[in-house]
Amino acid sequence: MTTEQAPSPGISRRRLLGSAGAAGAAGLVAGGAAGAYASEAARETPEPLTSVGATAVPFHGGHQAGITTPLQAHGHLLAFDLKAGANRKAAAALLRRWSRTARQLTAGEAPPDDTGIALDAGPSSLTVTFGFGRTFFGKVGLDDRLPEALAPLPHFVSDALDPKRSDGDLWIQIGADDALVAFHALRALQREAAGTARLRWQMNGFNRTPGATDRPMTTRNLMGQIDGTNNPKPTDDDFERRIFVPEKGEPAWMAGGSYAVVRRIRMLLDAWDHLSLERQEKVIGRRKSDGAPLSGGTETTPVRLDKVNADGSLAIAGAAHVRVAAPASNQGAAMLRRPFSYHDGFRADGAPDAGLLFIAWQADPMKGFVPVQRKLDLGDDLSRFLRHEASALFAVPPGCAPGEYVGQALLEG
Ligand SMILES: C=CC1=C(C)c2cc3[nH]c(cc4nc(cc5[nH]c(cc1n2)c(C)c5CCC(=O)O)C(CCC(=O)O)=C4C)c(C)c3C=C
Ligand SMILES: [Fe+2]
Secondary structure (H helix, E strand, O other): OOOOOOOOOOEEHHHHHHHHOOOOOOOOOOOHHHHHHOOHHHOOOOOOOOHHHHOOOOOOOOOOOOOOOOOOOEEEEEEEEEOOOOOHHHHHHHHHHHHHHHHHHHOOEEOOOOOOOOOOOOOOOOEEEEEEEHHHHHHOOOHHHOOHHHOOOOOOOOEOOOHHHOOOOEEEEEEEOOHHHHHHHHHHHHHHHOOOEEEEEEEEEEOOOOOOOOOOOOOEOOOOOEOOOOOOOOOOOOHHHHHOOOOOOOOHHHOOOEEEEEEEEEEOHHHHHHOOHHHHHHHHOEOOOOOOEOOOOOOOOOOOOOOEOOOOOEOOOOOOHHHHHOHHHOOOOOOEEOOEEEEEEEOOOOOEEEEEEEEEEEOOHHHOHHHHHHHHHHHOHHHHHEEEEEEEEEEEOOOOOOOOOOOHHHHHO
C-alpha cells in the first residue's frame, strides 16, 4: 500500500476567524430583541462555539464515519459517474484527494483554495462517507473485485424509479449539523471531482436540529412519526455482524465495510394527513405522540406482535408497518436505517414533493433490505402512502488510517 502525502497543515477555521478579527461567530445568544439587533461586529471577543459547532467526528477509523454516527440535521447525497477515459489510476487519485479533503473538513480545517463558505463555523459533526456502485468496477478494469453483494436490487411492485436519479459509479454521503458546513463540504468535494467524474444526481435532506427538543429523542419523519426506534443498536451482540462485512468476509477489501441501499421515497402527504390519528397509528403499529407500540408500554418497550385486544383483534394489525418489517417476520433480516427527510418544493398537481431519503446499512443487502422490502411490497399498509422514485446500492469500504485513503485496498491492493 502506498501512503498519501501528509496533508499540508490546515488553517483552523476558528483561527482564521480570530486573525480576521471577525467577532461574534457563535451567534446571537442573549439580550432579547435589543441583543438580536446589536451589531455582530461590535463584539470584541469571539464566544466559544456551542457544542453543536464544536463537535467533531473523526474521519479515520475501522469503519467510515456517517454509518453509526448520530443523525445530523443536514445531509447531501451525491452520485458521480466517471468521465470517459478516467481509469483506475485517475479514480485512485480522486479518492486520495477526496479522503484528504474530507479529513481536513471534518476536523474543522480549511482546505487549500478554500471557498470560505464555512468560515467561522466549527466541524459541526460533519461526516463524509464514500461508496462504489456496481458500474464503477467495469469502467476501471476491476471486474474481478466486484462484490457479489452489489448484484442489482430486484424489481419491486411499488417501484416507479427514475433511472437518472438512480445508481451511479461513486457515492458521497455528507452529513453535518450546520447547513453551511454541509454545503461547504459538497462544494469542495465536487470541485475536486472535475476532470475525473461528473455529478449524476444529488439529493438534499434534513433531520431535527440538535437542541430543538427539550431532551434528546428519536427524530420524526414528515408523516410525523417517531422513526428509528427499533433500529439495531451498537450495543447489540449481533450489531457488527449484521451491519459490517466481517474481517474474513468477501471480498477482502470490503472487510469492515458496509452496503448502503439508498431509496428516494416520496410520501403522499395529502392522503396521509386526511387519515384519522387512530388510522395513522394502526398503519404503523405505534402511537404517533410518543412512538410507543400499540401492544403497550413506552417507545422503547419491545413490540409484542402476538398481543391480542379484549375484542380478539391483534393489537398490532396484520398489515401494520412494524409487523411486516420486523426481523421476526423476515427470518431475522435487519438493517440500520439512517435516513434524511427531503422537501423539493411542490409538484405540478400542488402536492408536496417530500418524503424520505431512506438509507439502509447492512453487511449484505440480501439479508437486510431485499427480503424486508419484498415483504413490504406485498402487504404493508404504509406502502399505499409511498412512492419509491429512485434507488441505488453502494459498497462502502472500511474507514482508513491516517496517511491512507478510502478504497485504497480496492484500487491498489
Ligand atoms: C425495506 C425496509 C424499509 C423501508 C423501505 C421503510 C420505509 C419507511 N418506514 C417508515 C416509517 C417507520 N418505519 C418504522 C420501522 C421500521 N421500518 C423498517 C423498514 C423499512 N421502512 C424496519 C425494519 C422497521 C423496524 C421494525 C421493527 O422491528 O419494529 C417505524 C417505527 C419506528 C421504528 O422502529 O423506527 C416507522 C415510523 C417510513 C415513513 C418509510 C418510508 C418513507
Ligand atoms: Fe419503516
